[in-house]
Amino acid sequence: NALLDDKQKPIIIHASKGLEQVSHKRISVIIDEEMAVEKHSGIVVLSGPSHAEEVAKRDITTITAASSSETASQAVQRIFSNNYFRVYTNSDVVGVELGAALKNIIAVGAGALVGLGYGDNAKAALITRGLAEISRLGMAFGADPLTFIGLSGVGDLIVTATSVHSRNWRAGNLIGKGLPLEEILENMGMVVEGVATTKAAYELAQEKDIDMPITAAIYRVLFENARVDEVVEELMLRDRKAEHSTSKMTAEEE
Incomplete structure (x- = not known):
């Protein structure tokens, strides 16, 4: 009324x-x-x-x-x-919602790394560089970069990408161990949000011309049947870059 x-x-x-x-x-x-x-x-x-x-x-x-x-x-x-x-x-x-959605992608990747047998170093690398990707996409839509170092950014990312409570992490872990995605989703019993969000984020990155290599790698694993071990190696052998952007380097070039 x-x-x-x-x-x-x-x-x-x-x-x-x-x-x-x-x-x-x-x-x-x-x-x-x-x-x-x-x-x-x-x-x-x-x-x-x-x-x-x-x-x-x-x-x-x-x-x-x-x-x-x-x-x-x-x-x-x-x-x-x-x-x-x-x-x-x-x-x-904008920042809170994007941080909440996009961290599920990185959680799938973190689980896959553990499934492959990698340890804490690899997990920390993925979470840190994954947060950089989340921030880049969020800022392209007007989000405050400080949001991504807050509870709905790095906080939610840490808890989702490091815990067996996370169904996104569990799905990634099974992918890393070699199980097919269709079987994992059928047996999970709950929605694995990171799968659909990976597709949406990958498409958004393409539209905005934003460099999101981890998201693109996970997209290839989920939707193009790429092998997890191969995309990990490709990520590690990418062109060497500075960690942070400078006055001569845009965020998209980072």
């Missing part, structure tokens, strides 16, 4: 992590398109390093409530915060 005041309108909270296929739209964009603005008082993205199994046990957890409405994000912060679940606010909805 258009006559409802803001105190009577619900806040829409979503905790989904992914991108719509073909359109590549973020979840909050889809909600905004499908739900008339006069029906709610704000859309809030709840995201961060938070395995449900551990939250249910009241393990220490910190996450982000992101919204273009500061009033809405602060309301969600008040509602959800307690002595084991701490919520921070953030106005960068």
Whole structure:
């Protein structure tokens, strides 16, 4: 009802992590398109390093409530915060949603490395360079780079790319051990978001002409039947580059 005041309108909270296929739209964009603005008082993205199994046990957890409405994000912060679940606010909805979606790609890759028998050095390398890719794509869509070193960026990436709780990590681990993707998805029992997100991110990178070699490598494994060990070797033998961009090097060239 258009006559409802803001105190009577619900806040829409979503905790989904992914991108719509073909359109590549973020979840909050889809909600905004499908739900008339006069029906709610704000859309809030709840995201961060938070395995449900551990939250249910009241393990220490910190996450982000992101919204273009500061009033809405602060309301969600008040509602959800307690002595084991701490919520921070953030106005960068683009960065929070992209960080949440894209980290699942890197988690698939991290699992694959472990499945191949690689150790902590390789895992740290993948997570660090994966975060660089996530940041590059996010910044191309106007995200704040600081978001990616926060809870919904590096925080969520670490927890998803290092834990057996993560179905994306588990799927990657089985791929690294040689199991076919179709069999893995049939037997997982839950959606492996990183598979569809890899396709969307790869297409976005192509459209924006953004260098995302890890994402491209994982795409080849998932959708072009490339061997994991071969794409790892190709990544390691890429042209040598500086770690950070300089005044003479753009972020896309990094």
